[in-house]
Amino acid sequence: MNILIAGDFCPQSRVKGLLDESRYGEVLGEVKKITERADFSILNFECPVTIGGELPMEKKGPNLQCSEKGVEAVKWAGFQGVTLANNHLLDFGIAGVRNTLDSCKMHGIATVGGGMNIEEASQILYIKIGEKTLSIINCCEHEFSIASATTAGANPLDPVQQYYAIKEARTKADYVLVIVHGGHEHWQLPSIRMQNTYRFFIDAGADAVVNHHQHCFSGYETYKEKPIFYGLGNFCFDKPNTSGIWNEGFMVQLQIDNSIDFQIYPYLQCDKEPCVQLLEPSSYDGRIKELNGIIADPELLQKYQKDYYRGDERKYAQLLEPLDNRLISTLQRRGRFPSLISKKRKLLALDFIQCESHRDRLIYHLLRYNNK
Numbered sequence: 342m343n344i345l346i347a348g349d350f351c352p353q354s355r356v357k358g359l360l361d362e363s364r365y366g367e368v369l370g371e372v373k374k375i376t377e378r379a380d381f382s383i384l385n386f387e388c389p390v391t392i393g394g395e396l397p398m399e400k401k402g403p404n405l406q407c408s409e410k411g412v413e414a415v416k417w418a419g420f421q422g423v424t425l426a427n428n429h430l431l432d433f434g435i436a437g438v439r440n441t442l443d444s445c446k447m448h449g450i451a452t453v454g455g456g457m458n459i460e461e462a463s464q465i466l467y468i469k470i471g472e473k474t475l476s477i478i479n480c481c482e483h484e485f486s487i488a489s490a491t492t493a494g495a496n497p498l499d500p501v502q503q504y505y506a507i508k509e510a511r512t513k514a515d516y517v518l519v520i521v522h523g524g525h526e527h528w529q530l531p532s533i534r535m536q537n538t539y540r541f542f543i544d545a546g547a548d549a550v551v552n553h554h555q556h557c558f559s560g561y562e563t564y565k566e567k568p569i570f571y572g573l574g575n576f577c578f579d580k581p582n583t584s585g586i587w588n589e590g591f592m593v594q595l596q597i598d599n600s601i602d603f604q605i606y607p608y609l610q611c612d613k614e615p616c617v618q619l620l621e622p623s624s625y626d627g628r629i630k631e632l633n634g635i636i637a638d639p640e641l642l643q644k645y646q647k648d649y650y651r652g653d654e655r656k657y658a659q660l661l662e663p664l665d666n667r668l669i670s671t672l673q674r675r676g677r678f679p680s681l682i683s684k685k686r687k688l689l690a691l692d693f694i695q696c697e698s699h700r701d702r703l704i705y706h707l708l709r710y711n712n713k
Contacts, residue, residue, distance in 0.1 A: 342470045344595045345376060346520065347384035347420070348553040348573035349427070352411045355615035356579040360410040368577065369418040371619045372592075375606055376419030379594060380470045383422035383451075383477070384415065384576055385522060385553050388429050389437030390444045397433055399711075400485035404432040412444045422466065422477070425455025426495040427522040427554065428484040438493035454479030454496045454520075455488070462488040462496040465510050475597075476514035478506045478547075481522035481554070498523060500538055507545045516597050519547045524555040524572060529586065529632055530645055531559060531571040536636070543567045549595055549603075557586035558625065560632030568595070568603055571636065579611040588612040591625065605629075 352360050352368075359368050366373075376382040388405035389395075390412060397404035415423060423445060430438060438455060445452045453466035466477040480498045481487075488494030498521060510517045519542045524535060531539075531552070539550040543564050550569045552559070559572030574590025588610055596602040607624040610617045635641050682690075693699045 342380045342473055342475065342597050344475065344597065345379035345382035345592055346551050347592045348576040348590055349385045349387040349578050350415065350576050351387040351405055351578040352407050352414065354579040354581055356577060356611060359615060360414050365414045365417040368616045369414060372617050373419050375592065381422065381468050381475065382420045383424060384420050385427055386423040386425055387427055389433050390440040391433050391437055392440055395433040395436045398431055398485065405429045406433055409444050412448050412450065416448045416450060422451035424479040424520050425452055426479040426481040428481060428486050430455050431486040431494045435493045453477050457493045459488040459490055462494060465506055467514055474514040475516050475518065476510035478503060478510060478519045500541060503542060504545045507542060507547050511546045517547045519550045521552045522554045524552060526555050527557055528555060528649055529557050529559050530635060530642065532646055533643060535571065539569045540564050548597065548601055551593065558590050560629050560636045562633060562636050568601060575610055577610055577617050579615050584612060
């Protein structure tokens with residue numbers, strides 16, 4: 342079976358205008374040539390559907406949305422499924438989640454990773470293709486979109502729960518695909534934690550792991566003869582006057598039989614024109630090879646991660662400061678104003694965050710303080 346996976350779809354700006362006029366072919370016409378050759382194709386639906394009157398949730402970061410035209414465009418392009426476990430599913434509350442699920446159902450598009458509660462959001466998607474069954478497990482890192490026992494949202498990344506899901510899927514399906522939404526935005530490498538977690542999913546029985554979220558493509562590796570893709574990049578996410586890694590990405594087609602092979606379809610999205618433009622198959626080969634080389638070298642990946650983290654060290658340190666205003670932040674960045682946190686206080690903060698038991702209580706209290 343041939344399974345096509347694409348990254349983040351969020352019809353904004355120029356793309357929104359075209360979709361509002363049902364000009365789907367101008368945006369996704371080239372992609373349809375690829376989906377038509379796949380047995381099943383799926384992308385990440387990065388924003389909830391709104392129909393009017395929904396209120397944006399209070400959160401850190403932008404509240405994304407689209408009309409039902411977004412779902413119609415996905416259907417027109419030949420995608421049969423969407424992943425919903427991402428950090429924007431709950432941007433317009435429970436109503437937005439319900440609209441998205443209802444719209445996908447009405448258009449015959451399968452969903453996975455999102456639901457009206459955690460039981461629904463964590464359901465495994467089973468797809469019958471010929472005589473074989475494919476299972477898809479979808480989850481995302483914890484931000485402001487996570488479902489609970491009584492509230493709608495996304496299925497959270499939880500290696501213990503995903504372990505049991507993989508084990509269940511192995512008893513009911515021939516193949517298991519895990520799709521995760523996570524990673525550091527605008528950084529083209531996985532963290533050590535991501536690599537360890539995704540390799541664990543393979544150890545648990547997954548046949549392939551695919552990641553998206555970072556707004557840029559990453560590399561991949563073959564672990565125990567199973568592929569792990571660490572970032573597909575934006576699939577169709579218009580951001581005018583932006584060029585570079587934001588506009589670059591690739592779809593991956595898994596060719597699954599007795600063994601697993603794959604093919605990459607690179608593209609340029611929403612650059613000069615608001616569309617997904619397919620490129621030559623070898624367009625990103627050199628850059629992906631370089632990323633793969635880093636991913637394959639534990640010491641080198643650790644070095645790149647350390648360098649990346651050091652780049653925004655001051656920003657994260659300032660989150661702990663009791664006074665938060667532009668003047669003090671500027672002076673502290675320039676080293677002209679001392680930290681107001683004692684060393685003892687910093688050690689206490691470290692203990693609360695790195696210790697799992699303390700972190701559980703800290704999250705509980707922060708949720709209460711934010712009326713959740």
